[in-house]
Amino acid sequence: MKLNPVDLIIKKRDGGEHSREELRALIGGIVDESLPDYQLAAWAMAVFFRGMTDAEITELTLAMAESGDTLDLHDAVPAGALIVDKHSSGGVGDKTTLAVGPIAAACGLPVGKMSGRGLSFTGGTIDKLESIRGWQAELDEPRFRRQLREIGLVVAAQTADLAPADKHLYALRDVTGTVNSLPLIAASIMSKKLAAGADAIVLDVKCGRGAFMETLDDARELARLMVAIGDGAGRAVTALITAMEQPLGRAVGNALEVAEAIATLHGNGPADFQELVEQVSAEMVVLGHRHNVDRSAALGQVQEVIRSGAALDKLRAFVAAQGGDVAQIDDPSLLPSAPVVVPVPAPVAGVVTAIDAREIGLTVVALGGGRRAKGAPIDHRVGVMCDAKVGGVVEVGAPLAWVHAADEGIAQTAVARVQAAYAIGAGRETVGSIVLERVASR
């Protein structure tokens, strides 16, 4: 950090636009630890109030992407193939990667993901996959590349030090009231994707009361910013803004979600999740083929690999390659299951108007299915199955949902919480598409 950090803070505070050099100095100061956290915090708060231009956000993202290791997986994919990544802005019951990965791979797109473990009320993909007996997340890099080359699908725990400046800035934002800054959110997401070596990216931007972006305006702006960063960085980006007024699909909880992803690869997923998986996969196919197929053709290809069983075969091969028990894929009833399964009765009759996704997620954490602290163990068996979804008509006493718990006592507490998370009243019985809008490059 050669520039005076106070000058940079004051420039942003007074509404100025940072140069590339200034943003590089700022991120450099995080990397070499010459920039004190109190200056970074003041700067982040100034960004909260003043925003950043698209050019600034792009430069910030590139600087963060280059602050640590950067992956290049092109040697592990067919010559000329694009690396297409996907990202979801987080949600409860979001097992999209478990279904989209095999589908995209079955469509010929190489999928090599490094993933994290979950914390708080949103679960992690690695945690979900660890429901499968024997499945191993820890792969060294040569093995990661070999599996990507041979099977075209690999998901492993993150070993590379991707975008460490983003990690530091995010942790600081978390404790300084500066999380809710769209430019900083966009830069954070995109820096990790760029560091991971994606040529093209499909973004699933959740929108609604259960999501980080509560309003459609915010979701649109976040999507627009990430597409703009992609444009600036020379990566094709398509963002789908998707509804998050309730948990995604029915299953919330690790093994339950694996089973639901398998059902989706059979074409039998819950309507909202099935649709989301197919749409995201189709967007990936479009980008992977450099727009040489249109969306309807891509969707046809996606539905064909589901129908033919090719996507499911890809999941089996991927699980087997990482030491997992394929019998559990073929018969999901063999996945770990909870000893106690109790219904959540509807307290009144009516139409389900909303399901508080965050509360459902926190209930699953309380059941033992998620972590309160980094490194804590989790119980893969437990969770909540939300049978009644928004728009559904329920009778008094009929099961809204099912709690899967380790014991009766804990189950009853969860039942009360899930019951309270459901809003039942007079409402529309029809539900629109889960995909609300689409924002794309060019």
Place this chain on the structure above:
Amino acid sequence: MKLNPVDLIIKKRDGGEHSREELRALIGGIVDESLPDYQLAAWAMAVFFRGMTDAEITELTLAMAESGDTLDLHDAVPAGALIVDKHSSGGVGDKTTLAVGPIAAACGLPVGKMSGRGLSFTGGTIDKLESIRGWQAELDEPRFRRQLREIGLVVAAQTADLAPADKHLYALRDVTGTVNSLPLIAASIMSKKLAAGADAIVLDVKCGRGAFMETLDDARELARLMVAIGDGAGRAVTALITAMEQPLGRAVGNALEVAEAIATLHGNGPADFQELVEQVSAEMVVLGHRHNVDRSAALGQVQEVIRSGAALDKLRAFVAAQGGDVAQIDDPSLLPSAPVVVPVPAPVAGVVTAIDAREIGLTVVALGGGRRAKGAPIDHRVGVMCDAKVGGVVEVGAPLAWVHAADEGIAQTAVARVQAAYAIGAGRETVGSIVLERVASR
């Protein structure tokens, strides 16, 4: 700090009003070091953008005032006497305390000041007084009180730990771009005055290009905030907004300023400085007499103690009590003087339209008359005498000012800087009162 600091930051970020309890928790977190600087910095930036209500500012000030030692000097003053303090918001050539202290004391107001040393381009009162041979700033508290009781005037280096939370917050603001927040400036100034035990306070709020407050609007708002804090804390406060388009008086530099203060006690100070000293002193007399004398009577009393020599006698007694050489007061030519004194010639003819006070102050620092770093020694002899002031007519080559330097080389560099600090052109030859406005309690 029991409340969650992130919640307080977010509350202020979103425009909320802090409760007394919240502000106490925040300051408590500074005092017990449980509040990390990065959270305090983010909060200060949020305050910069959102401001604070008068009630919040008052509570913040009181919490900071009570964060360390608090002085009560009533046992060292006549029964029933009020302790009236004065504060100037800083300026170049501001030797006001050197003249106002003796005048107020001669008018019967007890004046006991703890003062700091100067840093950067504004000098400190202690540094100026140390120009006087033998004068001692370091007094222990019993001796401070005894001198206040016996002479009614004492100025000493600060020994008490006054408002340490303010000291910490100020230092952090300095490096996080959050100095220019009027609520935080007002709270900082007033917290120190309250901790020092003032019953009533006269504030000299400088306004203009050479001052911290560049616009009259800002100066008015700062004055209003400090009067409001006084109201909330039960202290009478009068603020004078004074012009700062040039250095105050003619002298900038330690011994030169002492000599100018002595001249002012003879009634022979430069017009702007003489007026400011008399007005500030008169406001102090009004407050010290609980408004039982009006301003014109108070001004009469001030002018009388100057005319009679009572104010000068008070300075002599004060200097003698602290070990200083009274001969230098009686004959200021005995004060330390620089070996090289060179004129600064006017490069063009015209009217002086402005003198960059900050640049003059920095020139004096470069001459050795101020500190660049805490604890550095200073040369009391050097400085700049600004003979030509704003509104003055100058001929080409006539001396605008005189540089007092340690050697010729350094003097010539200073001459060029001082010359450049003068703006000469077509302008008004008349100059209004240095006191622009007055803001008072009730």
